[in-house]
Amino acid sequence: MTTYILRRLLLLIPTLLGITxxxxxxxxxxxxxxxxxxxxxxxxxxxMSAEAxxxxxxxxxxxxxxxxxxxxxxxxxxxxxxxxxxxDHRPVADKIxxxxxxxxxxxxxxxxxxxxIAIPLGIAAAIKRGQVLDRTISFVVFSLYSIPSFAxxxxxxxxxxxxDYLNLLPMFGxxxxxxxxxxxxxxxxxxxxxxxxxxxCLTYGxxxxxxxxxxxxxxxALGQDFIRTARAKGLPERLVLFRHALRNALIPIITIFAxxxxxxxxxxxxxEGIFSLxxxxxxxxxxxxxxxxxxxxxxxxxxxxVTLFSYLLADILYVVVDPRISYx
Amino acid sequence: MSTRGHDIQxxxxxxxxGRRFNENAYGRIAFRVILVLFAIAAxxxxxxxxxxxxxxxxxxxxxxIFRSLEAIEWRFLIYVxxxxxVYFLRKRQWLPYIVAxxxxxxxxxxxxxxxxxxxxxxDRNYGGSAIMPPIPYSPNESSPAQFSPPSWQHxxxxxxxxxxxxxxxxxxxxxxxxxGFVAVSIALLVGVTLGGLAGFYxxxxxxxxxxFIEILDCFPPLLLILVVIGVFNSQNNMFVIMAVxxxxxxxxxxRLVRGEFLRLVGQPFPQAxxxxxxxxxHIILRHLLPNALGPxxxxxxxxxxxxxxxxxxxxxxxFGMQAPTSSWGDILSDARLYIDFAWWLAFFPGLAILITIMxxxxxxxxxxxxxxPRLKVK
Amino acid sequence: xPSLLSVENLxxxxxxxDDPVRAVDGITFRMEPGETLAVVGESGSGKSVSALALxxxxxxxxxxxxSGRINFDGRDVLKMPxxxxxELRGAKIAYIFQEPGSSLNPVFTIGYQIREAxxxxxxxxxxxxxxxxxxxxxxxIRDPASRLNDYPHQLSGGMQQRVMIAMxxxxxxxxxVADEPTTALDVTIQKQIMDLLKQLKGSTNMAIxxxxxxxxxxxxxxxxxxxxxxxxxxxxGPTAEILRNPQHPYTRALIDCVPKLGQKQxxxxxxxxxxxx
Numbered sequence: 001m002t003t004y005i006l007r008r009l010l011l012l013i014p015t016l017l018g019i020t021x022x023x024x025x026x027x028x029x030x031x032x033x034x035x036x037x038x039x040x041x042x043x044x045x046x047x048m049s050a051e052a053x054x055x056x057x058x059x060x061x062x063x064x065x066x067x068x069x070x071x072x073x074x075x076x077x078x079x080x081x082x083x084x085x086x087x088d089h090r091p092v093a094d095k096i097x098x099x100x101x102x103x104x105x106x107x108x109x110x111x112x113x114x115x116x117i118a119i120p121l122g123i124a125a126a127i128k129r130g131q132v133l134d135r136t137i138s139f140v141v142f143s144l145y146s147i148p149s150f151a152x153x154x155x156x157x158x159x160x161x162x163x164d165y166l167n168l169l170p171m172f173g174x175x176x177x178x179x180x181x182x183x184x185x186x187x188x189x190x191x192x193x194x195x196x197x198x199x200x201c202l203t204y205g206x207x208x209x210x211x212x213x214x215x216x217x218x219x220x221a222l223g224q225d226f227i228r229t230a231r232a233k234g235l236p237e238r239l240v241l242f243r244h245a246l247r248n249a250l251i252p253i254i255t256i257f258a259x260x261x262x263x264x265x266x267x268x269x270x271x272e273g274i275f276s277l278x279x280x281x282x283x284x285x286x287x288x289x290x291x292x293x294x295x296x297x298x299x300x301x302x303x304x305x306v307t308l309f310s311y312l313l314a315d316i317l318y319v320v321v322d323p324r325i326s327y328x
Numbered sequence: 329m330s331t332r333g334h335d336i337q338x339x340x341x342x343x344x345x346g347r348r349f350n351e352n353a354y355g356r357i358a359f360r361v362i363l364v365l366f367a368i369a370a371x372x373x374x375x376x377x378x379x380x381x382x383x384x385x386x387x388x389x390x391x392x393i394f395r396s397l398e399a400i401e402w403r404f405l406i407y408v409x410x411x412x413x414v415y416f417l418r419k420r421q422w423l424p425y426i427v428a429x430x431x432x433x434x435x436x437x438x439x440x441x442x443x444x445x446x447x448x449x450x451d452r453n454y455g456g457s458a459i460m461p462p463i464p465y466s467p468n469e470s471s472p473a474q475f476s477p478p479s480w481q482h483x484x485x486x487x488x489x490x491x492x493x494x495x496x497x498x499x500x501x502x503x504x505x506x507x508g509f510v511a512v513s514i515a516l517l518v519g520v521t522l523g524g525l526a527g528f529y530x531x532x533x534x535x536x537x538x539x540f541i542e543i544l545d546c547f548p549p550l551l552l553i554l555v556v557i558g559v560f561n562s563q564n565n566m567f568v569i570m571a572v573x574x575x576x577x578x579x580x581x582x583r584l585v586r587g588e589f590l591r592l593v594g595q596p597f598p599q600a601x602x603x604x605x606x607x608x609x610h611i612i613l614r615h616l617l618p619n620a621l622g623p624x625x626x627x628x629x630x631x632x633x634x635x636x637x638x639x640x641x642x643x644x645x646x647f648g649m650q651a652p653t654s655s656w657g658d659i660l661s662d663a664r665l666y667i668d669f670a671w672w673l674a675f676f677p678g679l680a681i682l683i684t685i686m687x688x689x690x691x692x693x694x695x696x697x698x699x700x701p702r703l704k705v706k
Numbered sequence: 707x708p709s710l711l712s713v714e715n716l717x718x719x720x721x722x723x724d725d726p727v728r729a730v731d732g733i734t735f736r737m738e739p740g741e742t743l744a745v746v747g748e749s750g751s752g753k754s755v756s757a758l759a760l761x762x763x764x765x766x767x768x769x770x771x772x773s774g775r776i777n778f779d780g781r782d783v784l785k786m787p788x789x790x791x792x793e794l795r796g797a798k799i800a801y802i803f804q805e806p807g808s809s810l811n812p813v814f815t816i817g818y819q820i821r822e823a824x825x826x827x828x829x830x831x832x833x834x835x836x837x838x839x840x841x842x843x844x845x846x847i848r849d850p851a852s853r854l855n856d857y858p859h860q861l862s863g864g865m866q867q868r869v870m871i872a873m874x875x876x877x878x879x880x881x882x883v884a885d886e887p888t889t890a891l892d893v894t895i896q897k898q899i900m901d902l903l904k905q906l907k908g909s910t911n912m913a914i915x916x917x918x919x920x921x922x923x924x925x926x927x928x929x930x931x932x933x934x935x936x937x938x939x940x941x942x943g944p945t946a947e948i949l950r951n952p953q954h955p956y957t958r959a960l961i962d963c964v965p966k967l968g969q970k971q972x973x974x975x976x977x978x979x980x981x982x983x
Contacts (some may be wrong), residue, residue, distance in 0.1 A: 015539070015542055015543055016537070016548070018539065018540070018542075018543035019543055019546055019547075021545060022544070022547075026555070026556065026559065026884055027559060029558040031560060031561060052820065054382065072628070081367065085452070102782045116341035120726065128609065142689070142693075145339060145689065146633075146682060146685045146689050147682055148637055148640060148641070148678075148681055148682065148775040150640075150641060150644050150658070150660065151674075151678035151681060151682060154660070154664065154667060154674045154678060155674070155678065158667050158668070158671055158674065159668055201688065220455065225803065225805055225808040225809045225810060226808065226809055226810055226812070228803070228809070229801070229803065229809045229810065229811075229812070229870075231763060231795070232761065232763055232794065232795055232800070232801040233795060233796040233800075233822065233823050233826065233873070234792045234794070234795035234797060234823075234826060234827065235796075235822070235826065236792060236798035244811055245815075246773050247811075247814075248811070248812070248813055250811070262548060263548070266548040266550065266551040267548070269550055269551070269645075270550075270641050270644070270645065273645055274664065276794070284554065285645070288554060288555070288558030288559075288647075289558075291558075291559075291672070293559075296555055296559065299551070300551065300552070300555055303547065303548050303551055304546040304547050304548075305546075307545070307546040307547070307548065308546045311546075322812075322813070323812065323859070324812050324857070324859050
């Protein structure tokens with residue numbers, strides 16, 4: 001098993017290189033660079049002195065041939081140095097790390113919630129196939145699935161948060177202004193209140209698709225021959241469903257879960273924007289606005305690497321969970 | 329369906345798919361909704377315009393709406409029916425083609441010689457009799473009636489500069505729908521070609537392509553699109569947006585087509601075709617591709633829904649289309665600031681996006697069920 | 707002595723009630739304890755449906771049990787409550803199916819699946835592992851103790867079927883229903899499995915109901931034969947008599963279909979349905 005993992009990790013390296021290459025090419029080709037070199041062009045909306053421009057060109061590696069600059073950057077990456085932001089000269093890594101927790105909490109809770117709710121829903125729909133429960137769940141889920149998250153967010157803000165209607169929950173931010181003055185539990189409750197709406201907006205879409213997927217997976221499992229054998233053995237229906245069928249139905253679902261993990265970084269961009277939450281999404285916007293190249297590259301790279309490792313995790317999970325799949 | 333004792337009517341592959349698609353009520357209705365949406369988008373200037381369709385002036389009837397049409401509108405209005413006519417008359421030797429060439433020549437010369445008259449006058453208060461389009465406002469026409477709620481005059485209300493929301497929506501349909509459509513077309517072109525070639529020829533091309541797809545797939549799509557648009561500063565650039573959305577979503581199609589081709593090539597019929605002397609291109613285009621078309625269509629349908637969603641999100645965030653060529657997402661983004669007292673700013677574009685995406689999803693589902701060979705045949 | 711199994715006028719239908727498919731159209735037969743009965747017929751004759759009906763394994767929609775009685779050990783299966791039915795299944799009537807590979811759950815070891823059956827129906831057994839090993843040994847699996855943690859996909863088709871048989875035997879049933887047990891297997895493995903069944907027939911007092919479309923398997927295995935055609939029984943009787951003197955044209959055709967060694971045949975015989983009522 002460990003050799004399998006090691007082998008897969010080794011195979012990751014060319015892909016990692018590819019990711020860095022692609023990110024680098026993308027940024028290197030940006031028209032902002034050409035403008036900078038030509039002498040005109042303000043980066044973002046800052047006009048700059050000749051000195052600052054020289055520094056910028058040097059930082060971006062534009063004064064060297066592309067391959068050498070790429071090599072430099074790669075070398076720095078290996079030391080986990082993501083460079084410094086143009087905006088405030090702080091290390092990019094720091095800026096990412098201070099924003100990451102909120103996004104991870106948001107996406108993490110939404111992911112866990114949606115799976116926890118969706119899997120039983122899907123299985124119930126499969127077991128009661130064709131009946132009222134199944135058709136209701138399927139219809140509701142399908143309609144939910146088509147609502148864009150920002151539309152749902154706006155609607156919720158309108159109805160439930162500020163505005164003329166109910167005013168149950170706050171409209172933006174991650175905590176109220178006076179949050180620092182609160183003791184622990186009120187503070188926690190304040191936090192939770194601020195996160196309820198965003199988490200809901202992030203959850204319902206995944207919930208919809210996972211519950212449909214669970215339903216199909218369960219139906220698939222129920223149609224297999226070994227279910228007939230289980231019944232022929234005299235097993236109570238409860239065990240047939242929840243021991244024999246479920247165990248098979250869960251296999252693809254678990255691997256899909258791993259594939260949803262990349263969303264932990266960049267999945268909440270829109271929602272964070274709407275609810276003014278200071279997470280990764282906001283960082284992305286600010287960086288793009290200010291053309292803060294190092295931060296942009298840093299974020300893109302981190303997101304891609306996390307995705308890559310989630311794919312690896314999904315593969316490993318598959319081998320662990322399904323006995324038919326060997327380490328080949 | 330009892331076939332005992334009766335003749336079984338043979339139906340072709342596509343007829344069967346069409347029939348099974350039609351049996352799905354949701355799919356049927358959704359398909360018609362999409363057709364209506366397309367019609368609205370196509371004829372937008374005739375549905376929402378501040379110029380009259382016909383105006384009876386002192387010198388007889390005038391057609392101000394036509395004067396205000398852009399060149400591209402004319403091309404659309406003339407070439408699409410022309411193409412249809414050529415198609416239906418294609419058996420008649422060279423006649424339709426001559427007519428077509430003449431028509432194209434005439435159109436292009438007159439387009440080059442004239443310019444659209446874009447006066448800001450509106451014909452709503454025209455003294456004489458006039459026939460106005462159903463929504464007698466232009467999408468970018470400000471008015472003092474700001475923030476008015478839906479009424480008989482403004483069916484969907486007005487926004488913060490007094491522009492009629494209904495008019496903005498109708499014209500926004502063009503932007504949103506065409507971006508979705510073109511983006512998916514690009515994705516189809518790239519994905520099907522690359523995936524097909526990889527599946528057919530295998531070898532180093534297949535390995536290289538697969539590696540590339542692996543790498544590309546590691547980037548979260550929305551993030552990648554934002555970064556590209558941001559770094560290249562191409563907000564509000566429709567072609568760049570179409571291209572970027574298309575070029576970040578072709579990998580799924582490529583995998584699909586590659587998989588299908590790998591499966592199909594293993595069956596006997598391609599070998600039979602080759603034994604009969606068919607060349608590679610012939611086999612790919614006439615034998616393999618039609619068989620893979622079912623899943624491709626399903627994927628493309630869902631792809632359009634996804635592209636429209638992405639485009640709306642982009643515009644909503646300010647990275648997509650903005651006025652004057654607004655899309656629904658853009659209209660929605662304005663709404664965010666005024667949501668507490670102007671609910672209609674968000675409701676109508678949101679509804680439009682929802683209905684469009686839902687319809688494409690329904691059609692995609694129905695298509696998927698119709699194409700799936702494993703489903704019990706009725 | 708009352709029969710072990712007595713099926714009376716069983717009728718099972720599918721499809722709309724006004725235009726039904728009569729899968730089983732009124733069949734009647736009996737089985738005595740320890741007897742081996744072969745039900746022979748082609749695909750669609752209703753033999754598998756009848757077999758599944760014996761423990762109501764046939765899903766009630768879409769199937770409909772229209773009429774008849776299935777008496778096992780004096781009780782009518784069609785009217786049994788759930789709980790009693792579950793005690794019947796596995797413990798008194800056990801099944802083996804056509805595709806052993808897919809009839810075993812791929813995510814559980816074979817040891818586990820056999821253990822499940824034993825723990826369910828024989829809770830008083832103390833050393834379950836020994837029982838499992840003995841069951842596997844009984845069906846001719848070499849070194850059974852080492853195979854307990856194998857998964858089904860690690861076994862060959864023949865071995866999978868042996869495991870199915872072991873699982874069926876683990877609870878010492880009175881009747882084993884074998885639904886085309888060798889159809890999906892190689893010819894050589896077919897013979898091995900049939901030999902195993904023959905051996906089991908001798909060593910236990912278990913009745914065996916063999917469902918097959920191949921008359922060739924019947925001759926030195928079954929005591930009696932029942933021939934089914936389109937949901938009805940067209941002929942029944944002791945094997946030797948049927949083989950020697952088939953009365954019904956369908957039976958004759960079925961027997962003729964089996965290619966015989968030494969006989970020069972230019973064309974394989976097929977069944978002329980027009981000639982059969």
